[in-house]
Amino acid sequence: MPAHSDHRWFTSAEEAATGASSFERCLNGLWKFHYARNPSSTPAGFESSAYDTSGWDDIPVPAHIQLQGYDRPQYANVQYPWDGHETLEVGEAPSLFNPVGSYVTTVVVDEAPAEGERLSISFKGAESGIAVWLNGTFIGYGEDTFTPSEFDITDAVVVGENKLAAQVFKWTSASWMEDQDFYRFSGIFRDVMLYRRPRAHLEHLEVSVDLPDPLDRATVSVATELVGDGSVTATLVGVGPLSEVDGVLTVEVDQPRLWSAEDPYLYDLVLEVREADGAVTEVVPQRVGIRRFGIEDGLLRINGKRIVFTGVNRHEFGLQGRVMSREQTEADIQLIKANGLNSVRTSHYPNNSFFYELCDEYGLYVIDEMNLETHAMWDKVAHGVVDVEEALPGDRPEWLEPLLDRAVSMVRRDRNHPSIVIWSCGNESFGGTNILEVSNYFRSVDNRPVHYEGVHWDPRYPETTDMVSTMYTPADDIEAFLKTNRDKPYVLCEFAHAMGNSFGAVDKYLDLAYREPLFQGGFIWDFADQAIALKDRYGRDYFGYGGDCGEAPHDSEFCGNGILFADHTPTPRMQEVKYLYQGFATRINADSVTITNRMLFTDTSAYDAVATLTREGVAVASAGLETAVAPGETETYPLPLSIPQEPGEYAIEVSYRLREATRWAPAGHEVGWEQVAVAVPGVVAPAALPAPEVVDGIHNIGVRGAHFEALFSRLYGGLVSYRYGFTPDGGHELLKSMPMPNFWHAPTSNEKGWGAPFLDGDWLLASRYARPLRDPKNPVVTRLDDSVVLTFAYELPTRPVSGCEIAYRVFGDGRVEVTVKVRPGDGLGDLPEYGMLFSIDADYKALRWYGEGPDECYVDRRGGARLGVYSADVNDMLTPYLRPQESGSRTGVRWAEVTDSGGAGIRFECPGGMEFSALPWSPFEIENAPHAIDLPPVQRTWIRPALMRRGVAGDDSWGAETHPEYRLPATGELVFTFSFVGIR
Structure with a gap:
């Protein structure tokens, strides 16, 4: 049947008020099911009323067959899933392995349709082709996957029981247009509805x-x-x-x-x-x-106001794959709204109708994208493997009709939703006349702007898109482009590739969007990790990625790009998203607050503004701040509290909160904030302590005081014991191994993407195999009035060799001030990180710190972190990315304590702020584990104070390096000083 709007019809206004229409019936539930590995293996005649399917399996509808024990899920990004298995011409479907699901259910019709009435069955989503029979009569066939396939069954229906049969083919000719970056499933995955249409x-x-x-x-x-x-x-x-x-x-x-x-x-x-x-x-x-939405005066505007998209790309994907309920979708939208996002791109296909209904109600701007992606073919053209004439759909006339059919289906179903502000012709399918015709169709039937990114790669038909759209372009390159290209607004349909520990330096994009009118924001890739809930051989639950279901080809953990985890709980990246996407830009001085209202239609008086003063996490003062900044304006107000004169470090914070509850958050929910740290000078001099006792042995040097003993080894070249709090058996040993200089962390997904491990390999060796200088004067012992300093020198196995020194200055109270110096060999690249690696017993797992948090943060992703005092369990500090990698660190840490259940342990300090990590595993154990369940049993707590770790980056995950300002210098001497002391 032709596509139509997604409205519902009722017998009366009273029935409409109930939300339940007597004109429709949901056919979801358990259906009989047969699985065949290819079309030639399907059961002949199964659609006949005489064919007995009682012995078949039961399968839920909606569901993917691959999540019900048939076939296997397959994650592929660019690759066609059959690539390398069968030689196919473009448009041919695989024949050797092309799973087919045969479905049967009974539909009871109580009375025959009256004259002029019609009955239809609508499959809201079937992947990717569906054939339908009723009572043995062939009804029809469709293969758009993501818009309804609706069939008129009036002439085949009988009063009483009707046998509804369907076959769903995993791959069809249209699958060449469905090469999206997602898990490849099949089956009836959206609702099946029976409709009755009255005479009129x-x-x-x-x-x-x-x-x-x-x-x-x-x-x-x-x-x-x-x-x-x-x-x-x-x-x-x-x-x-x-x-x-x-x-x-x-x-x-x-x-x-x-x-x-x-x-x-x-x-x-x-x-x-x-x-x-x-x-x-x-x-x-x-x-x-x-x-009103459109391009006015050269800019994208909503109701006359220039818009900045603070958006995200969202696959329909959860723990049941692309089977998403209205309730799950509403929870997603509530989370989106609560974190300051204003827009969604439906990557890369139309969603369930209820998604748009919810966006209408909650308020989100939507780019509605057609079901089109031919990335693998795009690769062949872009890389010069084939000529542009072979692009798909390109200029091939035989592909125009199916393309336009998909465009018509999307527009006719979705056009009445005000949330939809832009139509998109699809994704990563190069260019050509066919996509131009699609864009012309959109304009011929509607006045919304049209988007298509592929014009960037195939500029023959620039009129295909009404805006410049690119993916993962660095902010500096966008700004340079717009200096000379000012004919269209610029949108990043994908940016900030949030794969693994990522999302670094995204603030540069937001700064540009509010500085350059033509750059109007973008859409983060992407919303939630695509992952499959699996069990390992021992019955332990984990989230699997590409290859974990035994599929090939696959693209490994490239499906883990979400600002949410696979269970749709926020990742630490959301802390930064919410900060950058907020509607307020706030500058706090010692006596004033300057607020820029970035919202378009809402005065700041709609929110409660609260100023708070804290000292090391303890609130000192708090006061309301009455504001009335009009949309787009800037105002300055007196700070409603004063900074004490008592020496110390204070944090001033201004927070904006909902005055009243909304559908997406309760009253008091914070929608924006800013914080600044203020130091009041003046230091109380500590009481003078006697110097510790030094025991100069043959192979070891002991340094001891009233409550501690440190033992340094000449033989092994470092600190081999640190006992604190004397007991009858000699005190609590805090060290499980000798602290060593550390220049390594488990590579992040982005570092792997740009080849950092290959370039950084010297620093891995340096972290594992540093060698003390073979010199009888190593270590050098220097006695001071209040302390003793032991300085160890090391050679690092880099090529060329690098030098390193660690100086331990031990005071009489057991405090040890550590200064690490490193001199990289000429020509070596920057260090992944620079600090020390300690290990202590796993019983020490209570972490408390004064620094930035509460969530994980790094030098290029710390805008959303706040200075405060936080507590956590070390066992929870490794962020559960799909593949374990460097994570869990905190920036700006002034002090941190790791203690046992009785409060005994070790305290690290760095008044100027350091990066700090405490994890149950070493960087090397983390790097070796493909999944969190593959990490070894916890035996130790590994502590890594660091001057700095390389920023996580995130412009993309396949070549974009960390920005230079967030990397350690590659030349000259690096110096890092911190201290530690036992606590009891």
């Missing part, structure tokens, strides 16, 4: 809004397509009835309340369909958002 039926409706300047009067128009003999009337609730003008129903709205992401107000439109005799056959409710 509203088949399709199109809502249009004309909102000219000065936006104080709007015209709402409704075009209708009626099936049968009848008429349509409509009323806009609270405004009045619509009048018919040239076959279109219209009404004028004075002083309309405009829809936006900040105020998603929806009007209720009620349409009534009547037969020729005036009897009402159906009532159709339709939500209407009055808003």
Whole structure:
């Protein structure tokens, strides 16, 4: 059946109010199921009423067959899933292995359709091709996957039990257009609905809004397509009835309340369909958002205001794959709103209709993207393997009709949603005349702007897209481009590739978006990790990625790009997302607060602003701050609290909170904030302590005081024992191994992507195999009035050899000040990190620190971290990325304590701030584990104070290096000083 709008119809207004329509029935549930590995192995004649399927398996609908024990999930990014298994021409479906699911269910029809009535069955999503029979009669076939395939069954239905049979093919000719970066599944994965259409039926409706300047009067128009003999009337609730003008129903709205992401107000439109005799056959409710979106004066504007997209790309994906319920989707949208995002791109296919309904209601700007991606073929053209004439769909005439069919299906279903502000022609499919025709179709039927990124790679038809769109372009390159190219607004349809421990230096994009009018933001890749819930051979749960289900080809953990984990809980990256995407830019001085309101329609007086003063995590003072900054304006207010004169470090914070509860967050929910640290000079001199006792032995040097003993080994070249708090058995030994200089961490996904491990290998060797200088004067012992200093020199096995020194200055109270110096050999690259590696017993697992947090943060991802005192369990500090990697560190740490259940342990200090990590595993153990469950049993707590770790980066994950300012110098001497002391 032709595509139509996604409206629902009811027998009456009273029935519409219940939300349950007697015109529809959901056919979800357990269906009988047969699995075949290819079309030639399917059961012949199974669709016949006489064929007995009682012995078949049961399968839930909706579901992916690969998550029900058949076939296997396959994650592939660019690669076609059959690549290397069969030689196929473009458009051919695999024949040797192409799983087919045969489905059967019983549909009971209590009474025959009356004259003029029609019955249909709609499969909202079947991947990727579906053939349908009823009572043995072939009904039809469809293969769009992500928009409904609806079939008229009126002529085949009987009163009583009807046998509904379907075959779903994993791969079809259309699969060449569905090479998205996602798990490859098949089956009926969205709802199946049975519909009854009365004699007079509203088949399709199109809502249009004309909102000219000065936006104080709007015209709402409704075009209708009626099936049968009848008429349509409509009323806009609270405004009045619509009048018919040239076959279109219209009404004028004075002083309309405009829809936006900040105020998603929806009007209720009620349409009534009547037969020729005036009897009402159906009532159709339709939500209407009055808003204007388009390119005006060269910029993308919503209701006349320039927009900055603070967006994310979102696959429909959860723990059941692409089977997503309305409730799961609503939870996603609530989380999106609560963290300051204003827009979503449906990567890379149309979503369930309820997604758009929820975006209408909650307020999100949506790029609705057509089901198109031919990335593997794009690769061949872009890399010169084939000529541009072989691009898919390119200029090939045989592909135009299926492309336009997908475009029509998306637009006709979705066009009435005000949340949709841009149509997208698809993703990563190069260019050509076919995609140009799709964009022209969009413009011919609707006034929304059209997006397509592929023009960047195939510039022959720039008119395909109304905006410049690229992926993963560095902010500096965007700014340089816009110096000379100012004919279109610029949007990043994908940026900040959040793979593994990532999302570094994203602030540069937001700074540019609020500085350069033509750059209008972008969409993070992506929303949630795509992963499969699996069990290992010992029954332990874990999230699997590409290859873990035995599939090939695959693209490993490249599916782990989410700002949410696979279970849709936030990753530490969300801390930064929320900070950067907030609607406020705040500058705090010692006596004033300057606020820039980045929102478009909301005054800051709509929020409670609270200023708080803390000292080492303890609130000293708090006061409300009354603000009234108009949208787009900047105002300065006196700081409503004063900084004490008592010496110390203070943090001043201004927080913006919801005055009232919303659908997406309770009252008091924080929507924005800023913090600044202020130091009040003046230091209280510590009491003078006697120097510790030095025991100069043959192979060891002991340094001891009233409550501690440190033992340094001449033989092994370092600190081999540190006991604190004397007991009858000699005190608590805090060290499990000799602290050593450390220049390594488990490579992040981004570091692997740009080849850092290959370049950094010298520093791995240096961290594992440093050798004390073979010199009888090593260590050098220097006695001072209040302390003793032992300085050890090392050779590092880099090529060329690097030098390193560690000086331990031991005071009488047991405090040890450590100074690490390293002199990299000429020509070596920058260090992954620079610090020390300690190991202590695993019983010491209570971590408390004064520094930035609460979540993981790094030098290029610390904007969203706040200075405070935080506590955590060391066993929870390794962030559960799909593949273990460097994670769990904190920046700006002034002090940190790692203690046991009795409060005894060790304290590290660095008044100027250091990076600090305490984990249950060493960097080397973490690097060796493909999954968290592969990490060894916990035996120790590994502590890594560091001057700095290389920033996590994130412009992309396949070549973009960490920005230079977030890397350690590659030349000259590096010096890092911190201290530690036992606590009891």
